Amino acid sequence: MIEVRNLTKIYGHHHAVDNISFKVEDGEVLGFLGPNGAGKTTTMNILTGYISATSGQALIDGVDILDDPEGVKKKIGYLPEFPPVYSEMTVSEYLDTVCKLKKIKESERKKTMEAVMEVTRIADMRGRLIANLSKGYKQRVGLAQALVGDPKILILDEPTVGLDPKQIIEIRSLIKGLGKKHTIILSSHVLAEVSAVCERIIIINKGKLVADDTPDNLSRQLQGANRLQIRIAAPEKQAIKIIRDIPGIVNVQFQGSREAGTSDLVVETGADLDVRKTVFNGVARSGYPLLMMRPLDMSLEEIFLKVTHLDKEV
Amino acid sequence: MLAVFEKEFKGYFRSAVGSVFIGLFLLVSAGIFVFGYLLNGVVAYTAYLSYLNLVLMITVPILTMKTFSEERRTKTDQLLLTSPVKASEIVLGKYFAAVAVLFITLLLHSLDAIVISFFSINMYFLDVLVAYVGLFLVGCAYIAIGVFVSSTTDNQVISAIITFAVLLVIYIIQWLSTSVTSSVTTGIVTCAVIALGIVVLIYCTTRNKVASVCTAIVCALAIAITALINSDIYAGLLNSMLTWLSLIERFTEYLKGSVSISSLIYLLSLSFVFVYMTVYQVEKRRWVG
Numbered sequence: 242m243i244e245v246r247n248l249t250k251i252y253g254h255h256h257a258v259d260n261i262s263f264k265v266e267d268g269e270v271l272g273f274l275g276p277n278g279a280g281k282t283t284t285m286n287i288l289t290g291y292i293s294a295t296s297g298q299a300l301i302d303g304v305d306i307l308d309d310p311e312g313v314k315k316k317i318g319y320l321p322e323f324p325p326v327y328s329e330m331t332v333s334e335y336l337d338t339v340c341k342l343k344k345i346k347e348s349e350r351k352k353t354m355e356a357v358m359e360v361t362r363i364a365d366m367r368g369r370l371i372a373n374l375s376k377g378y379k380q381r382v383g384l385a386q387a388l389v390g391d392p393k394i395l396i397l398d399e400p401t402v403g404l405d406p407k408q409i410i411e412i413r414s415l416i417k418g419l420g421k422k423h424t425i426i427l428s429s430h431v432l433a434e435v436s437a438v439c440e441r442i443i444i445i446n447k448g449k450l451v452a453d454d455t456p457d458n459l460s461r462q463l464q465g466a467n468r469l470q471i472r473i474a475a476p477e478k479q480a481i482k483i484i485r486d487i488p489g490i491v492n493v494q495f496q497g498s499r500e501a502g503t504s505d506l507v508v509e510t511g512a513d514l515d516v517r518k519t520v521f522n523g524v525a526r527s528g529y530p531l532l533m534m535r536p537l538d539m540s541l542e543e544i545f546l547k548v549t550h551l552d553k554e555v
Numbered sequence: 556m557l558a559v560f561e562k563e564f565k566g567y568f569r570s571a572v573g574s575v576f577i578g579l580f581l582l583v584s585a586g587i588f589v590f591g592y593l594l595n596g597v598v599a600y601t602a603y604l605s606y607l608n609l610v611l612m613i614t615v616p617i618l619t620m621k622t623f624s625e626e627r628r629t630k631t632d633q634l635l636l637t638s639p640v641k642a643s644e645i646v647l648g649k650y651f652a653a654v655a656v657l658f659i660t661l662l663l664h665s666l667d668a669i670v671i672s673f674f675s676i677n678m679y680f681l682d683v684l685v686a687y688v689g690l691f692l693v694g695c696a697y698i699a700i701g702v703f704v705s706s707t708t709d710n711q712v713i714s715a716i717i718t719f720a721v722l723l724v725i726y727i728i729q730w731l732s733t734s735v736t737s738s739v740t741t742g743i744v745t746c747a748v749i750a751l752g753i754v755v756l757i758y759c760t761t762r763n764k765v766a767s768v769c770t771a772i773v774c775a776l777a778i779a780i781t782a783l784i785n786s787d788i789y790a791g792l793l794n795s796m797l798t799w800l801s802l803i804e805r806f807t808e809y810l811k812g813s814v815s816i817s818s819l820i821y822l823l824s825l826s827f828v829f830v831y832m833t834v835y836q837v838e839k840r841r842w843v844g
Contacts, residue, residue, distance in 0.1 A: 290637055290841075292841050292842075310639075311640075312639070317637070325633045327566070328629075329566065338562045339634070341558035342562075342640055343638055344558075344639060
């Protein structure tokens with residue numbers, strides 16, 4: 242379990258992380274979301290013991306990393322923003338060094354190396370110099386490094402940066418698989434990734450925690466208004482008029498006409514008001530056929546923009 | 556610590572740094588030997604070894620420049636610092652790896668002594684051995700300084716230049732000791748400067764104004780009382796202090812074939828102080844960022 246209490250990191254006058262608290266239960270996959278410079282990397286660096294907090298605590302299984310640095314660090318596998326690989330080593334030399342640094346017993350070293358190379362699919366590259374690997378492979382070597390010693394907790398800082406789409410899907414499914422056995426914190430500014438992989442999302446902006454919930458709840462909470470997308474087989478002016486006459490409609494937007502002789506509209510209603518029936522009846526009464534009606538959920542992108550703009554606790 | 560040592564030691568030969576250090580050291584020292592001694596027909600092996608101190612001054616910065624600065628620049632220090640390894644183990648591993656490279660270099664270099672001993676009648680095994688030990692200890696101190704400088708910057712070129720500058724200053728201290736005046740005033744001023752240094756250090760570490768001011772008053776009184784009672788103490792104080800501080804002076808003892816406990820402790824503690832300061836520097840970076 243990871244517990245962060247009132248964590249603050251100040252550089253000069255700049256609050257990189259400002260009084261953040263959250264908990265991550267065992268086996269949970271937590272997404273850490275925020276624009277560039279929000280404090281994601283700083284928080285992760287504090288959790289892994291690379292830097293220290295100005296104030297506040299980071300507890301791993303109830304133990305402060307400052308009280309037992311070696312013990313706590315053994316439980317954490319960390320993939321930093323830039324994979325910490327030595328370019329003058331080959332992949333297997335590097336992983337061997339990592340095994341020794343993480344104090345893996347000599348009898349288990351070979352097995353460990355094979356296992357992490359297998360999982361991250363870099364076994365073919367074992368004899369290659371890391372300097373000659375592509376960005377994607379370096380990233381995988383970095384991930385393999387984090388997996389050495391099978392740590393309980395994995396902290397991954399933007400694990401899919403620089404990978405091609407196929408590799409991204411592979412790494413995501415890999416992380417999902419790892420999530421069954423490990424506690425994972427994953428940072429990203431790619432929202433699709435977080436919603437695909439994580440059960441819970443924390444959004445931070447300018448060092449402050451602005452949201453902490455499941456992706457579904459976030460999207461529900463933030464939706465101030467219900468929105469429907471509809472298509473009516475009527476010209477623009479008529480279509481707008483028909484909708485305006487329906488009670489409960491707050492806003493109508495014309496979105497163009499995708500099929501000849503039809504109009505696409507986005508209809509907004511007040512909060513907690515289901516107008517699907519009244520819309521259907523209203524359109525039916527007008528005599529123009531209703532071709533499509535679909536509720537619009539707020540996408541994670543929209544949530545993200547809204548939250549980071551509002552800059553307030555949700 | 557062994558893991559870091561092994562990684563670093565192998566790293567010296569994975570990159571060119573280790574080979575360049577050994578090659579350059581042997582080449583330059585061979586040049587000095589051939590042109591300074593062999594062609595002139597002079598065989599004074601320990602006198603020749605005294606010049607190797609200068610060669611170390613030039614080559615050690617190359618050996619140590621990368622130790623911490625390169626890791627910081629490429630952010631590979633994140634691996635070391637988030638592994639279950641203590642900062643002191645990281646520093647010692649890196650330090651001893653560089654020391655091991657130096658040891659190998661001097662071992663290779665000592666082959667010269669063996670070859671020459673066949674042709675020379677006045678070469679005493681023990682004298683030469685002691686001189687090599689002296690050279691090795693001086694090299695260890697230089698490496699400690701170089702590793703410390705490397706931990707303060709993430710630019711390896713700057714690291715090398717500053718290390719060289721520091722080693723040069725250490726070399727020059729010896730000249731200063733003969734050229735400064737040995738008057739009473741100089742001695743008093745020296746003590747005052749040292750006292751001021753201590754006060755500043757106390758203030759910087761504790762931020763306690765009262766304690767700093769008290770220390771300043773005590774120091775000032777002590778200096779004044781000593782000056783009134785027996786001002787002769789201050790005569791030549793700076794000169795003897797500089798001589799005491801001079802690393803070269805200590806090294807010369809070894810070249811003469813004698814090992815005194817005080818110089819052994821001096822050289823070892825110089826290494827220790829800089830290794831300790833490096834550990835402090837690595838730890839401190841976590842707090843300051």
